[in-house]
Amino acid sequence: MKFNTYILSAISAGFLLSSCHKEATLNISKPEIVPSKPITSDTLSGSIQGTLLAGKTYYFATDITINDGDTLTMQSGVKLVALGDGSSQLKSPQITVNGSFLSLGTKEKPNYITVAEELKKPENAFKGIWGGIQCTPLKDKKGGDLILKWTHIEYAGGPAAVATEVYKAGDPRYLIYFANMEKNFILEDCWISGSKDDAIRTDGGKLSIMRNTFELCGEKGGEALNIKSGSVGDVAYNVVMGAATNAFKVSNSGDKTVQANVNIYNNTMINCGFRQTKEGRGGGINYESFAKGKAFNNLFINCRVSMRVVGGAGTGADLPNLSYGNNLYYGNAPTLLNQFNATDGVSKFTAQDIQGQVKANNPLFYAYDVDQFDYTTLGGTSKAPAVTWKQQALALLTQGNANLRLKNSSPAIGKGVTGFSPLNPTTIIGELAADVKLPGKDLGAYQTDGSGNQH
Template identity: 55%
Template structure:
C-alpha cells in the first residue's frame, strides 16, 4: 500500500508539471488523486505537511506550516483554512511556506476560505469604517518559492500555485528570521500571496481578495493567468492589488478592482530574472483606486514601468487617481493600449488622465472613450453610483478614514453594465491572450478572451461571475 501511495503522488506531481500531457489524460487521472491522495483528517496543521484537505472541513494552524519541494497540498471544495493569530510578532502571524505545489479547488457553490479566526468581525469593522484592524496584518500569507539549495536537494524546482473560487484575506503580518530576507526583511509586512518561480504557473481564477496590509499579490517571475477575480480594500498607505516584477509573463483579465491603496495592476521589470516582464491586461474594471498611497506621483489603475511591456485594452477606469500610467523607463515601444474608458467625478481627476507621472507626450488611444469634461462617459453600472466618490480637491493621498466603505468595497454593488452604457460594444476582440501557462486539465487555466464590451462584466453573461 505504501508503494502504491508513493506512485500516486509521483503521478500527481507529474500531471501538474508536464505541459505536453493531453487534457483527457489529466482529467481521467486527477479525480481519483484529488479524493484519495493522503487525506488529512486532523483539524490542526503544523510543521511539514502534504496531502489533501477534505471537502467541507475546517482546519486550523497557529504556527508556520511548510510543504516541501516535490510535495503537494490540495484543498477540495468547501474547505476553511483558518490562521489562529494576533499579527503582533512573526511567531504569532503564521505563514504557509509553499516550496511544492499548492492547489485550492473551490467551486462557485462551495468556495474555499483561507482567512483568520476573527474574519467576520474584521469585515464588520471595515463596513463601519474602522479600518485600523483591517490593515493590521494578521497572518503571514502564502509564500510560493523553491526551497533553499541543500546538499540533498541541490536543484529545488518549486511548484505551481493553482487557486480557484477561493477567498484569501487579511495577510500582512511581520516577517521574521524564517523568511528570505531578500524579499521579506524582518519586520516588513508580508502579502496575501508571494509567488517567485519563473518556470512555474500561477493560476488564480474566480477568487476574492480582501484586507492585505501592503501588496495583496506580488510575483517575482512566473507564468500567470489571473482571471475573473475580485480585489477589494487592500493596502493601508501603500501597496498594489497585483504587483508583478521581472520574469512575470501572461494575462490579467476580467478582474474587478475597487479601493486599492496604490495601483490596481502594476508591472515592472525590476529584478534580475533575465526574462522581461510582459503581461496583457484587458477587460478589467477599476474603481476608486490609488488614493491612500502617501508617496508622491503614484497610484495608477494600470501601471507599466521599468522596462516592462504588454497590452492594456478594454478596461474601465472609474475615479482612479491616475488611471493609465506608463512611465518613461517602461519599454515604451512595446507597450500598447486602446479601447479604454475613463471617468472622473472632479476636475482634479479628469486633469490627470494620461498626463500625470507618465512619459512626456503619451498619446491617448485612438479608440479610447475619454473626455476633458467632468462626469462625462458615466459607465452606467447596473447597481452602483459612481458619483459617491465625490472628492473635489487634488486627489490623494486620502486616508482610509475619509473613504466610506461603499467606495472601497463591493458590498451589495452590481458593476454589470446597463444597456445604455457607453462601454457596450466598444471592446477590441482582436487582441490575443499570451496564454503562457502550461498546466492543463483540471489544474489548467480557463482563459476568457477579450470581450466586445469594456470592463470585467460582459452583457452576454461571460467575464467576471461575482
C-alpha cells in the same frame, strides 16, 4: 503538454502518478480530486502534504510548509483558518510553499483561507493577522505551482520576523508572494481582501489572473497586483476596488532573464490610488522599468491616476512593445481628469479611448453609484491629495452588494477590441488548467453575454 506531476495529491481515476517523479500528462476527468493522503486532523503544523477534505475546517497557529516535491490540495468547501493576531511573525503564521499548493473551490462551494470569524471585520482589514502564502523554490530545487480557484484569501500581511531576500525585518508580508519563473500561478474567480501592503507580488512565473475581485488592498501603499521581471501572462476580467496605489503594476525590475510581459484587458478599476502619499503614484495601470504588454478594454472609474506609462532611459517601459487603447475613463472631479494619463508619464489617449469632461461617460453600472463620493471635496489643483482608509467609506473600497454589470445604454458596450490573443503561457492541462478568456467586446470585467467576472 507535459510537466512534473503533483506528487501524492493530484490523482483521479484517469491519472496515473509515479512515485519516481516521472513526467505524465495531467488529464483529470472530474473537478473533485480523489483524496490522496486525506488529512483528518483539524490542526495543521510543520511540513504537510496530502488533501484537505471537502467541507471541513482546519486550523494553523504556527507556520506550515509544503516541501519541494510535495503538494497540498484543498477540495471544495474547505476553510483553512489562521490563528494569529498580527503582532509578530510568531503570532501571524504563514503558508510556506516550496512545492505545490492547490485550492480547488467551486462557485457553489468556495474555499476560504482566512481568520477566525470574530476577526473578520473592516477595522482589521490592514492588521495583517496572518502571514500569507509565500511561494519560493528552495535553492537548486524546482519548486511547484500555485493554483487557486474560487477561493477567498483575506486578512494577511503580518510582519516578517527576520530579513530575507524578499522582506526586511518587520516588513509586512504580501498576501500572496510567488517567485518561480518556470512554474504556474493560476488565480481564478477568487476574492483577495485585506492586505497590509501589496496583495500579490510576483517575482517570476507563468501567470493567469482571471475574474477575481480585489478589495481593501494596501493600508498606506501597495498594489492589488505587483508584477516584476520574469513574469509573463494575462490579467483579465478582474474587479479592483480602492487599491492603495495601483490596481496593476508591471515592472521589469529584478534580475530575471525573462522580460516582464503582461496583457491587462477587460478589468474594472474603481476608486484606486488615494492612499499612496508619494507623488506620481497611485491609480489604475502602471507600466515601467522596461516592462511590456497590452492594456485594452479596461474601465478606469474615479481613480486618482488612471494610466501611467513611465518614459525615460533606465526607468521607462519598453515603449515599442507596449500598446494600449479602447479604455474608458471616468472622473467626477477635475483632478481626476488631469490624471487620466499621469502627468509624470508618457501615455496618451488613442482615438478609440472613451474620455471627456467631468462626469462624462458614466459607465452605467446596474447597481453602483459612481458619484456617491464627490472627489472635488478632497481639494487639490492638478491632482487629488492622498487620504487615509479611515477617510474612505467602505463602499469605495469593497464591492459588497454592488452589481457592476453594464446597463444596455452604457457607453462601454461594444467598444472593446478583440483582435489580439492572450499570452496564455501556463503549461497545465486538464481540469486544473487555466480558464483563459479571450478579450471581450464590451469594456470592463463584465460582458453583456454573461461571460467575464462571475462575482
